[in-house]
Amino acid sequence: MIRSVVRGNGAALPRRIMKNADFEGMVETSDEWIVQRTGIRQRHVAADDETTASLGEAAARAALDSAGMTPADIDLIILATSTPNNTFPATAVEIQNRLGMHHGFAFDMQAVCSGFVYAVATADLYIRGGLAKRVLVIGSETFSRILDWSDRSTCVLFGDGAGALVLEAEEGAGAITDRGVLAASLRSDGVHKDKLFVDGGPSTTGTVGHLRMEGREVFKHAVGMITDVIEATFGQAGITAEDLDWFVPHQANKRIIDASAKKLGIAEEKVVVTVDLHGNTSAASVPLALSVAVADGRIKKGDLVLLEAMGGGFTWGAVLLRW
Numbered sequence: 001m002i003r004s005v006v007r008g009n010g011a012a013l014p015r016r017i018m019k020n021a022d023f024e025g026m027v028e029t030s031d032e033w034i035v036q037r038t039g040i041r042q043r044h045v046a047a048d049d050e051t052t053a054s055l056g057e058a059a060a061r062a063a064l065d066s067a068g069m070t071p072a073d074i075d076l077i078i079l080a081t082s083t084p085n086n087t088f089p090a091t092a093v094e095i096q097n098r099l100g101m102h103h104g105f106a107f108d109m110q111a112v113c114s115g116f117v118y119a120v121a122t123a124d125l126y127i128r129g130g131l132a133k134r135v136l137v138i139g140s141e142t143f144s145r146i147l148d149w150s151d152r153s154t155c156v157l158f159g160d161g162a163g164a165l166v167l168e169a170e171e172g173a174g175a176i177t178d179r180g181v182l183a184a185s186l187r188s189d190g191v192h193k194d195k196l197f198v199d200g201g202p203s204t205t206g207t208v209g210h211l212r213m214e215g216r217e218v219f220k221h222a223v224g225m226i227t228d229v230i231e232a233t234f235g236q237a238g239i240t241a242e243d244l245d246w247f248v249p250h251q252a253n254k255r256i257i258d259a260s261a262k263k264l265g266i267a268e269e270k271v272v273v274t275v276d277l278h279g280n281t282s283a284a285s286v287p288l289a290l291s292v293a294v295a296d297g298r299i300k301k302g303d304l305v306l307l308e309a310m311g312g313g314f315t316w317g318a319v320l321l322r323w
């Protein structure tokens with residue numbers, strides 16, 4: 001059977017780093033509160049000349065370089081983002097143009113923090129369905145643009161950045177030992193909309209709006225939803241937590257990551273944590289975490305890797321792949 005195999009990965013971060021202490025004069029908060037409640041120590045914040053498209057392009061170029069490919073090799077670009085450069089056209093198409101790519105097709109995918117997991121699962125279907133052979137999957141966000149910088153309960157949590165993967169069709173045996181995407185499970189439930197949303201949009205207010213979150217409510221649902229969807233993915237693949245080499249979760253909150261890993265029986269040393277460095281970068285968080293763990297030599301060819309995310313909607317999902 002056809003498998004979607006990772007050929008390369010890349011990342012891009014805005015130049016400016018904002019430490020927790022930098023919030024102290026802006027809102028009533030402290031480094032101690034932020035670290036203790038979230039594990040976040042710093043985040044990158046985009047300058048005016050850094051956008052979802054420019055960061056996404058940089059991550060895509062890095063992923064193509066690591067795959068030994070050029071834009072000419074790519075058939076499809078899927079960009080996961082909730083912070084597009086414009087309401088339309090899709091920022092994926094802008095990235096396609098920035099890459100000098102005038103063949104194939106490109107579209108955005110909007111599942112907030114779960115966007116990258118949704119996009120990898122979607123790319124896998126395009127590849128296995130024969131509609132594309134090589135897909136650039138990008139997660140890129142500039143959440144700093146939709147934050148209410150006077151709301152201490154949200155502005156300290158998010159950051160900007162981008163990450164990307166190149167997936168390519170390869171014949172596999174149909175076994176768990178194959179490289180590539182092995183299983184995926186996606187969920188959403190709009191009943192939770194008001195717990196995490198942006199209070200503006202083209203069809204309602206005609207404005208971009210600001211992120212609003214009932215953090216305690218999100219927290220309450222997160223661990224159960226994450227563990228359910230991961231158990232469904234394990235069931236599809238016929239594996240247990242012990243078979244995993246790496247768990248690369250969405251990076252929103254260290255306490256959610258720890259509680260999920262503990263409930264699933266995933267050993268602490270297999271969990272990739274980058275929330276301290278990047279904060280919550282929404283759809284960029286999983287590919288950014290992957291880029292750190294690949295660069296430092298943890299994730300290697302043949303390793304069994306579990307990706308997971310949960311976010312606004314609510315949306316949630318997991319992808320199991322062999323690197």
Ligand code: ACO
Pocket residue numbers: 028029030033034037038112113114152153154156196214215216217218219222252253256280282310311312
């Ligand atoms: N600094 C200091 N105090 C603060 C801050 C801050 N930055 N923010 C809130 N507080 C205060 C609150 O006002 C509250 O004060 P009160 O008790 O006087 O009312 C107190 O701290 C405790 O607030 P809680 O909300 O109960 O704090 P909690 O321990 O739940 O931590 C947090 C808050 C970090 C937001 C947590 O609830 C969380 O991580 N939630 C999940 C967020 C998440 O995972 N999102 C993922 C999806 S994101 C996406 O999809 C876009």
